[in-house]
Amino acid sequence: MDLPVAWSLLLLVAGLWNIAIWPQFWRRITKDERARTADGGTTTFWRVHAVIIGLSFAFGIAVTVLGILTLV
Numbered sequence: 001m002d003l004p005v006a007w008s009l010l011l012l013v014a015g016l017w018n019i020a021i022w023p024q025f026w027r028r029i030t031k032d033e034r035a036r037t038a039d040g041g042t043t044t045f046w047r048v049h050a051v052i053i054g055l056s057f058a059f060g061i062a063v064t065v066l067g068i069l070t071l072v
Protein backbone atom coordinates (compact mmCIF):
# COMPACT_ATOMS: atom_id res chain seq x y z
CA MET A 1 0.00 0.00 0.00
CA ASP A 2 1.42 3.39 -0.97
CA LEU A 3 1.00 6.04 1.67
CA PRO A 4 3.41 8.80 2.70
CA VAL A 5 5.49 7.86 5.74
CA ALA A 6 4.06 10.75 7.75
CA TRP A 7 0.50 9.43 7.28
CA SER A 8 1.60 5.91 8.17
CA LEU A 9 3.23 7.17 11.36
CA LEU A 10 0.11 9.16 12.19
CA LEU A 11 -1.99 5.99 11.85
CA LEU A 12 0.47 4.08 13.99
CA VAL A 13 0.52 6.72 16.75
CA ALA A 14 -3.28 7.10 16.72
CA GLY A 15 -3.76 3.35 16.97
CA LEU A 16 -1.24 2.96 19.78
CA TRP A 17 -2.83 5.87 21.62
CA ASN A 18 -6.21 4.09 21.55
CA ILE A 19 -4.65 0.83 22.68
CA ALA A 20 -2.97 2.60 25.60
CA ILE A 21 -5.86 4.81 26.72
CA TRP A 22 -8.98 2.63 26.63
CA PRO A 23 -7.83 -0.06 29.09
CA GLN A 24 -7.10 2.69 31.63
CA PHE A 25 -10.59 4.09 31.13
CA TRP A 26 -12.07 0.60 31.55
CA ARG A 27 -10.40 0.24 34.95
CA ARG A 28 -12.05 3.46 36.08
CA ILE A 29 -15.45 2.39 34.76
CA THR A 30 -15.34 -0.94 36.60
CA LYS A 31 -14.53 0.85 39.87
CA ASP A 32 -17.33 3.40 39.42
CA GLU A 33 -20.26 2.90 41.78
CA ARG A 34 -22.69 3.34 38.87
CA ALA A 35 -21.31 0.22 37.16
CA ARG A 36 -22.89 -2.32 39.55
CA THR A 37 -26.24 -2.75 41.20
CA ALA A 38 -26.56 -3.38 44.93
CA ASP A 39 -26.66 -7.15 44.33
CA GLY A 40 -23.54 -7.07 42.10
CA GLY A 41 -25.14 -7.16 38.64
CA THR A 42 -24.02 -4.91 35.82
CA THR A 43 -25.91 -1.73 34.98
CA THR A 44 -26.69 -0.06 31.69
CA PHE A 45 -23.85 2.36 32.49
CA TRP A 46 -21.40 -0.58 32.57
CA ARG A 47 -22.80 -2.21 29.42
CA VAL A 48 -22.80 0.99 27.36
CA HIS A 49 -19.22 1.75 28.32
CA ALA A 50 -18.18 -1.85 27.66
CA VAL A 51 -19.47 -1.54 24.08
CA ILE A 52 -17.89 1.87 23.53
CA ILE A 53 -14.53 0.78 24.93
CA GLY A 54 -14.59 -2.56 23.11
CA LEU A 55 -15.31 -0.95 19.75
CA SER A 56 -12.76 1.81 20.29
CA PHE A 57 -10.09 -0.70 21.31
CA ALA A 58 -10.83 -2.84 18.24
CA PHE A 59 -10.66 0.27 16.05
CA GLY A 60 -7.33 1.15 17.67
CA ILE A 61 -5.95 -2.28 16.84
CA ALA A 62 -7.17 -1.99 13.25
CA VAL A 63 -5.63 1.46 12.81
CA THR A 64 -2.34 0.26 14.32
CA VAL A 65 -2.23 -2.71 11.95
CA LEU A 66 -3.02 -0.42 9.02
CA GLY A 67 -0.21 1.92 10.08
CA ILE A 68 2.22 -0.98 10.23
CA LEU A 69 1.09 -2.39 6.88
CA THR A 70 1.54 0.97 5.17
CA LEU A 71 5.07 1.28 6.56
CA VAL A 72 6.16 -2.12 5.25
